[in-house]
Amino acid sequence: MRVDIISIFPDYLAPLDLSLMGKAPVALTVHDLRTWTSDVHRTVDDTPYGGGPGMVMRPEPWGLALDSVLSPGARLLVPSPAGAPFTQKMAHALAEEEHLVFACGRYEGIDQRVIEHYAATEVSLGDYVLFGGEVAVLVMMEAIVRLLPGVLGNASSLDDESHAHGLLETPVYTKPASWREHEVPAVLRSGDHGKVARWRRDQALLRTAARRPDLLAALDPATLDKRDIAL
Ligand code: SAM
Numbered sequence: 001m002r003v004d005i006i007s008i009f010p011d012y013l014a015p016l017d018l019s020l021m022g023k024a025p026v027a028l029t030v031h032d033l034r035t036w037t038s039d040v041h042r043t044v045d046d047t048p049y050g051g052g053p054g055m056v057m058r059p060e061p062w063g064l065a066l067d068s069v070l071s072p073g074a075r076l077l078v079p080s081p082a083g084a085p086f087t088q089k090m091a092h093a094l095a096e097e098e099h100l101v102f103a104c105g106r107y108e109g110i111d112q113r114v115i116e117h118y119a120a121t122e123v124s125l126g127d128y129v130l131f132g133g134e135v136a137v138l139v140m141m142e143a144i145v146r147l148l149p150g151v152l153g154n155a156s157s158l159d160d161e162s163h164a165h166g167l168l169e170t171p172v173y174t175k176p177a178s179w180r181e182h183e184v185p186a187v188l189r190s191g192d193h194g195k196v197a198r199w200r201r202d203q204a205l206l207r208t209a210a211r212r213p214d215l216l217a218a219l220d221p222a223t224l225d226k227r228d229i230a231l
Contacts, residue, residue, distance in 0.1 A: 001025065001026050001027070001095075001097065001098060001099070001100070001148065002026075002027045002071075002098065002099045002100070003026050003027070003028045003029070003099075003100045003101075003102070003141070004028075004029050004030075004031060004069045004099075004100075004101045004102070005028070005029070005030045005031065005101075005102045005104065005137055006031045006033050006062075006065050006066070006069065006101070006102070006103050006104065007030065007031070007032070007033060007104040007132075007133070007134050007137075008032065008033045008034060008044055008104075008106055009104075009106075009132065009134055010030045010031065010032045012132075012134035012135070012138075013030045013134060013137065013138065015138060016028060016030070016138065016141060023151070024145045024148055024151050025148055025149075025150065025151070026145060026148070029069075031065065031069060033061055033062070033065055034061070035065070036060075036061040036062075036064035036065045036068070037061050043058070044057055044058060044061050044106075045057050045058060045106075045107050046058050048108060053108075054107055054108040055107040055108060056107060056108050056109065056110070056111055057105060057106065057107060057109065057110040057111060057114075058111060059110075059111040059113050059114050059117075062103065062110060062111070062114045063114065063117070065103075066101070066103065066114070066118055069101055070101055070118070071099050073098065073099065074097075074098075074099040074100070074101050075094065075097045075099065075100050075101070075121070076101045076103065076118050076119070076120040076121065077094075077100060077101070077102050077103070077120065077121050077122075077123050077140070078102075078103045078105065078110060078115055078120045078121070078122050078123070078133070079102070079104065079105065079122075079123055079124070079125065079133035079136035079137060079140075080105065080109060080122040080123065080124060080133075081124050081125075081127070081128070081129050081130075082122060082124065083121070083122030083123040083124040084121070084122065084123055084124065085123075085124055085126070086123050086124060086125055086136075086139075086140055086143070087163070088143065088163035088164070090123070091140070091143040091144050091147060092147055094140075094144045095144050095145075095147040095148055100144075102133070102137045102140070103120065103133070104132055104133030104134050104136075104137060105132065105133045106131070106132040106133070123136070123140065124136075125139055125140075146158075160200070165223065166208075166215055166218060166219045166220070166223070167204040167205065167207075167208045167215065167216075167219070168204060168207045168208045168211060168212060168215070169204060170199075170200040170201075170203040170204045170207070171203060171207070173185070173188060177189060185199070187199045198227065201227075201228065202227075202231055205228055205231055206231070
C-alpha cells in the first residue's frame, strides 16, 4: 500500500515510523504543504469569505500539492469533524486500497472547493473538535495498517476483537488467577473449550447491551443463535 500525507506540521506524523508502523508493508511519504507555496511567507491560509473568526486554508497550495501527489485511482481522505464517522468497517475498506492520500486541515479547515474538486471523502474521528487533522490521520493509519496482511503476529486476534462482528470484545484476563482478592472467572480456568467459547460470547453480548445498545440494535439477527436470543 502507498500512503501520502500532506500537512503543515509534518513532524506531527513522526510516530508513524515507530513500532508496528515501521514494519508494515506501507510506502509512506509525509509532505509539507508549504512546499507548494510561492510567496516569501509560505502562506497557506487567509480570512474567510463572509467574515467570521479564524482563517481558512487557501485552495492554491492544496491544488498544487494534490495534483502532484494523487495517482489515478488514489483515495483522498480529509479529516473533518463534519465528515462521516470513521469505523472499523471503513478501516477494512481502506485497507483494500492501493493508494491513500490524507490532507490534514488546520485553522477553520480547507476551502470547500478543494474537497469538491477532488471528490474527497471527509472523515470524522468523533463528535469533538481537534486542532488539526494530523492526530486523526495517526489514528486512522493505526486502524488501517493493523488490518494489512502480515502486520499482526496472530491474525486470528482480528476476528474476535471489538467491532469485528458488531460486538464489543469479552473481558480479558491473565495470570495470576487471584489478584488483590479479585478472581479470574472459573470457567476460563476449566479447560472446557466449549464452555469458554459460550461464556465469551455471552460476555460480549452482555457488555455490548450494557455499553453500546446502538451496536446491539444494529446486529444482523442472522448472526445470532438460540442461546444468544435466550440471553
Ligand atoms: N471549523 C471546523 C468545524 O467546526 O467543523 C473545525 C476545524 S478544526 C479546528 C481544524 C482541523 O482539525 C479540521 O480541518 C480537521 O482536519 C481536523 N479535525 C478537527 N476535529 C476533527 C475530528 N473530530 N475528526 C477529524 N478531523 C478533525
